[in-house]
Amino acid sequence: MISGLFPEQVVSVIFRQFLNVGYKALNALYENLGSRQNRRKAFEQMMLEKSSDRVAIDGHVIACTSETNDLSEFGYKASKLGTEQINWLTAYDVVSREPLLSQMYSGADRQNICKSIV
16 A cells, blocks of 8 residues: 555554544645745845855864754864864855855765855
């Protein structure tokens, strides 16, 4: 029965065993997972659209000794810091000096940082 379903439907079928929740409610929950980012992304897009198009990007490596932070990993500055790190990137409008967007990344995640800048 499951092989012919979409991933959202599979989740609904599997979790029906554990929760007394209907298919539509569980499917809606699955669809909305992570949707809290939509408002943030819309705000960042609005900030970029109203900016002067002259943008400066500032990045920081932050030492992090947390055992529970998933973003804390050994990165390229691990030998200098002696601990795991988190990368923090902020874009500013050069003319208005307002921050446009800001994001934290895993200490070892240099590739996604470069992609998000572009």
